Amino acid sequence: MRGFKSFADKTVVEFKQGVTCVVGPNGSGKSNITDAVRWVLGEQRIKTLRGSKMEDVIFNGTKHRKSLGLAEVKLVFDNVDHFFPLEYNEISVTRRVHRSGESEYQINGMPCRLKDIRELFMDTGIGREGYSIIGQGRIDEILSSNKDERRMLFEEAAGIIKYKSRKEESERKLKATHENLVRIQDILSEIE
Ligand code: ATP
Secondary structure: OEOEOOEOOOOOOOOOOOOOOOOOOOOOOHHHHHHHHHHHOOOOOOOOOOOOOHHHHEOOOEOOEOOOOEEEEEEEEEOOOOOOOOOOOEEEEEEEEEOOOOEEEEEOOEEEOHHHHHHHHOOOOOOOOOOOOOOOOHHHHHHHOOHHHHHHHHHHHHOOHHHHHHHHHHHHHHHHHHHHHHHHHHHHHHHO
């Protein structure tokens, strides 16, 4: 993290195998670490990140330090077991936002779309809708959610979200193609 919320300077957090505990006084930035993970995975809902506008994730200065113009978070995964279907032994995702509003995503240093990040983490439990980060109140929310909402969680764990999303995309394309065909038919009948 660099310039993200309270982390003005470059800060590296290592999550080793097993349990990692983050301990610190109130307001010292523990939750900002999970915010950083959610954010780099493509979170767009600023409320989930406890802010009111996207700019709120950029370090906004303290009594002793000027605010910064850029927030950056990079999440690096060990991929030696090829859990992610890419040939690399290490996968990194990066997100940056400038105070001007300009923003970018990268996978292994290559610029990409938010859609690519979403697809990479789909069905892994890690993505935006995943269950790898359980925030305060989330358990209650799951228990009191309706059956359709709860089903989404099971579908993510079962690994079928990817296929559902591809099916929806194909259905959209089919619909557009069908509409184009109708239009062509109209033009053809006008010509004849
Ligand atoms: P608690 O134990 O009370 O839950 P915490 O350790 O989880 O606290 P966080 O909520 O992660 O703390 O951090 C809050 C701190 O982050 C506050 O001091 C707030 O001023 C600071 N902070 C949040 N956004 C920014 C920002 N954009 N720039 C600088 N500091 C920020």
